[in-house]
Amino acid sequence: MTYLAPNSVQARDIASIVHPQTHLARHLEQGPVVIQRGRGCYVYDDNGTEYLDTAAGLWCASLGYASERLARVAYEQMRMLGYYHLYRGTTNETGVDLAEKLLQIAPEAHGGRMSKVLFQCSGSEANDTAIKLVWYYHAAIGKPEKRKIIGRKMGYHGSTSASISASGKADMHADFGLPFPGFLHTEYPHWYRLHAEGESEEQFATRMAAALEDLILREGPETCAAFIAEPVMGAGGGLTPPRTYWDKMQAVIRKYDMLFIADEVICGFGRTGNMWGSQTYDLKPDMITCAKALSAGMQPISALLINDRVFQAMLDESNKLGNFAHGFTYAGHPVTTAVAMETLRIYEEMDMLGHVAQVGPHLQRSLACLLDHPLVGEVRGVGLMNGIELVADKVTRAQFDPARGLGAVVDRYARENGLITRFVGDRIAFSPPLIITEPEIDEAVARITRALDTAWRDIRLT
Ligand SMILES: Cc1ncc(COP(=O)(O)O)c(C=O)c1O
Numbered sequence: 001m002t003y004l005a006p007n008s009v010q011a012r013d014i015a016s017i018v019h020p021q022t023h024l025a026r027h028l029e030q031g032p033v034v035i036q037r038g039r040g041c042y043v044y045d046d047n048g049t050e051y052l053d054t055a056a057g058l059w060c061a062s063l064g065y066a067s068e069r070l071a072r073v074a075y076e077q078m079r080m081l082g083y084y085h086l087y088r089g090t091t092n093e094t095g096v097d098l099a100e101k102l103l104q105i106a107p108e109a110h111g112g113r114m115s116k117v118l119f120q121c122s123g124s125e126a127n128d129t130a131i132k133l134v135w136y137y138h139a140a141i142g143k144p145e146k147r148k149i150i151g152r153k154m155g156y157h158g159s160t161s162a163s164i165s166a167s168g169k170a171d172m173h174a175d176f177g178l179p180f181p182g183f184l185h186t187e188y189p190h191w192y193r194l195h196a197e198g199e200s201e202e203q204f205a206t207r208m209a210a211a212l213e214d215l216i217l218r219e220g221p222e223t224c225a226a227f228i229a230e231p232v233m234g235a236g237g238g239l240t241p242p243r244t245y246w247d248k249m250q251a252v253i254r255k256y257d258m259l260f261i262a263d264e265v266i267c268g269f270g271r272t273g274n275m276w277g278s279q280t281y282d283l284k285p286d287m288i289t290c291a292k293a294l295s296a297g298m299q300p301i302s303a304l305l306i307n308d309r310v311f312q313a314m315l316d317e318s319n320k321l322g323n324f325a326h327g328f329t330y331a332g333h334p335v336t337t338a339v340a341m342e343t344l345r346i347y348e349e350m351d352m353l354g355h356v357a358q359v360g361p362h363l364q365r366s367l368a369c370l371l372d373h374p375l376v377g378e379v380r381g382v383g384l385m386n387g388i389e390l391v392a393d394k395v396t397r398a399q400f401d402p403a404r405g406l407g408a409v410v411d412r413y414a415r416e417n418g419l420i421t422r423f424v425g426d427r428i429a430f431s432p433p434l435i436i437t438e439p440e441i442d443e444a445v446a447r448i449t450r451a452l453d454t455a456w457r458d459i460r461l462t
Contacts, residue, residue: 001029009034009046020159038065041433041440043420051415054432054444055422059234059266060297062434063346070298070339070346077338086119086332095119095332098341102290102303105344107278109307110260110286116311118304119332123265124158126289126302127228130261131162132326133287134226137259137310140317146225150215150258152188156235157228157263157289166228169235184219187211188233191242192378192389193397201242209248216256226259226286231277234266238387238429240380246281259286259310265302266385269293269347270356270434273383280382286310293434296343301336352434360384362438366445367430373452375406375459386430388448399426406455413451419444421451 004011010031019027034046041064043051056062063070077094084092099117106114120126131149138146151157153168164172165179168188173179187194187208195204216224227249233239253260262285267277271293274280278288287310291302306314318324330336347353360383367386370376377391390407392400400406407423414421422429432444 002031004031040064041436049418051418051420052440052444052447053420054430054448055420056431056433057297058292059271059422059431060292062269062271062293062352063296063298063343064433064435067296067298070296070342073338073342074299074335077335081334084334085327085329087327092332092334092337094334094337094341098303098337098344101341101344102305105275106288106305107276108284109288109305110254110284111307111309113307114288114305115308116306118306119337120302120304120328121300121330121333121336122158123263123289123291123302124160124163125328126265126291126304127157127163127166127261127263128160129304129326130228130287130289131166131226133304133306133310133314134259134261136317137313138225140313140320143222145223146258148182148184148219148224150184150186150212150224150227152229152233152236153185154188154190154233154236154239155185155229155263156233157230157265184215186215188236188239189241189245190236190239192380195242202244205242205245205248208242208245209252212249213252213255216252216258221256224256224258226261227253228261228263230263230265231267231281231283232272232382232385234385234429234431235424237389237424237427238381238385238431240382240385240387241281246283250283261285261287261289264288264290265292266431269344270352271383271385271431273353273356273360275353294343295336295340296346298343299333299336299339300330301333301340350435356383356434359436359438359441363430363432363436363441366441369445370449370452373449373456375410375452375456381430384430384432384434384436388428388430390426390428402426409458410448410451410455413454414448416454417447417450419447419451421448 013032014028035043036046037044043053043065102117103114135147149166151166151168155168157163157166165183168185189208191201191204262278262283264277268290272280286307288305295301364381367379371379375390377394377397378389380387392398407426411421411423
């Protein structure tokens with residue numbers, strides 16, 4: 001058991017906080033790492049140790065860890081109107097500004113343009129709301145039996161009961177009695193790990209679309225309401241889709257008249273090199289959820305964009321019922337919308353898309369050099385998002401025994417080298433702040449290489 005001084009932040013933490021995604025018993029023994037301050041792409045713990053954060057926190061700190069300009073906007077907004085809601089027809093100007101801006105920059109939607117915006121505080125709530133609207137939509141058009149939501153194995157859409165049900169994360173369902181009935185999961189497009197010997201990316205994509213179609217036919221198309229997916233899978237390990245995957249998947253979704261929710265919570269606002277992952281992969285969704293980089297992670301805000309087909313159905317149904325009976329106290333909170341609006345202005349002023357277009361290829365090229373490393377089987381990415389697959393045998397693609405926890409070992413060595421990464425099993429995902437520079441990318445690659453070398457040394461010694 002680590003000694004923690006009484007009254008230290010660590011001791012007070014373990015006495016008071018239950019942490020998300022944490023081994024609770026081990027945490028009580030070891031205590032937390034206290035992150036005290038941040039600057040640019042770096043954060044510092046209470047010993048002054050510096051970490052270069054290639055995870056952008058949780059894929060969200062697009063502008064790094066401190067901003068005088070966003071702080072001032074939040075301060076001014078709190079002085080003028082620190083809270084109001086959007087219930088029962090009230091509004092405020094920053095919310096309207098942000099909704100207009102989002103509709104202006106939104107990608108093409110199925111059947112035309114995105115039509116309206118709903119605000120929430122988190123990605124989970126945005127996806128939860130999207131799922132409710134799927135049900136509401138089908139009730140409105142006279143197909144209330146069309147309720148099943150199809151996600152993908154390893155997909156991640158949040159931690160609320162419905163959004164985690166749509167997610168394909170068995171570890172996050174266990175002992176919560178989830179997923180709810182009516183939430184199904186099709187195959188996920190991990191090309192490197194799951195393709196058969198000799199199967200091309202295109203053939204693999206055809207197989208993925210056929211698996212989706214089989215699932216719909218097995219369940220009954222008249223019961224299948226929507227498909228939800230991330231353009232690039234983040235919490236699945238930074239998985240970019242194989243060639244032709246999205247064209248083929250979208251054809252199946254449309255064939256069975258299902259709605260398509262693109263979860264852009266990670267991909268939105270430049271992560272994949274375009275403003276939206278939907279533009280990078282030519283998706284035409286009915287709804288888009290976004291959060292994280294929307295406010296550079298500095299305020300809890302998410303947005304759900306819906307196309308006109310969905311909005312018109314909502315209009316009819318709420319007319320019939322006398323009210324649109326849904327909402328959150330903090331939806332469209334003026335401080336969150338003001339900070340998000342300023343974040344989008346900063347992106348434009350700094351030409352954030354131009355910056356990602358310049359440094360993204362540098363990240364991809366630099367990480368590709370890791371393919372020479374004995375532990376690395378695949379390096380694959382787009383924009384400022386990448387996944388590195390660790391393997392025991394590069395020829396057979398055999399994995400290490402999961403009990404070895406190689407991803408966690410590499411993560412620990414990375415931290416010892418001043419680097420924060422995000423590992424999913426034996427896959428290391430890279431998603432640095434969007435402001436990262438080429439020298440910082442070089443530094444990150446040097447540090448992850450040292451961590452991999454140390455892990456490889458351990459393996460040879462055992
Ligand atoms: C793709 C995706 N959707 C939804 C969420 C949930 O967002 P939040 O944690 O803000 O609820 C996440 C979180 O990482 C995510 O990666």
